Amino acid sequence: MAEAERLPPPLPPRLDWFVHTQMSQLAQGSVPEWFHGAISREAAEDLLASEPLGSFLIRVSHSHVGYTLSYK
Secondary structure, three states, X not given: OOXXXXXXXXXXXXXXXXXXXXXHHHHOOOOOOOEOOOOOHHXXXXXXXXXXXXXXXXXXXXXXXXXXXXXX
């Protein structure tokens, strides 16, 4: 089997960016309670559903490189 056939597929650009530029920074300190990593919009909405108005979280964007703010 060729080496390329044994390697996992590459990460999508948005996750590759996070793993290579941001993850080590988060590992150096504690992760803030408002940061939820690479969760979906639906998961963010579920988490915020029982929280008071004005609550928010930050997650890795699923549509572009960077972060997304989800709020209630």
